[in-house]
Amino acid sequence: MASIFTKIIQGEIPCYKVAETDDFLAFLDINPNAKGHTLCIPKKEVDKIMDLDEETYIGLMRFARTVGIAIEKTIPCNRVGMTVIGLEVPHVHVHLIPLNSMEDARFLSKETLSKDDFEAVAKAINSNLE
Ligand code: 5GP
Numbered sequence: 072m073a074s075i076f077t078k079i080i081q082g083e084i085p086c087y088k089v090a091e092t093d094d095f096l097a098f099l100d101i102n103p104n105a106k107g108h109t110l111c112i113p114k115k116e117v118d119k120i121m122d123l124d125e126e127t128y129i130g131l132m133r134f135a136r137t138v139g140i141a142i143e144k145t146i147p148c149n150r151v152g153m154t155v156i157g158l159e160v161p162h163v164h165v166h167l168i169p170l171n172s173m174e175d176a177r178f179l180s181k182e183t184l185s186k187d188d189f190e191a192v193a194k195a196i197n198s199n200l201e
Pocket of ligand 1: 075098102157158159160161
């Protein structure tokens, strides 16, 4: 069965899209640790990051760097942190999280955003992509 992220790639499930290439997609996490929390995924559905072929792994990191730089330009924060977990969704994803304290990296306290907030943040990050 297709992962929830493959359904997002295929447009069956909506997302707040931040960036897209032929091989990768970035969209806002629906339950963000902080405003601007973004997921970067390969379109190729693979469960664990260490199972990615080297080209896709490096491509994902390059894509995540581009998106992370745009997040730093958009969201006031101390830095953008990068985390890979994958215990909930079995489709490789890199979390890019604007961090101001360790709390923002702990996946315990969550930010509540309205649909308008999500749309505005996704659009703002997208406009800062280079
Ligand atoms: P992990 O697998 O790394 O533990 O976490 C999966 C992440 O995906 C969570 O932060 C969760 O909020 C996010 N997530 C799960 N389902 C969806 C979804 O349908 N849309 C979006 N945008 N994010 C999701």
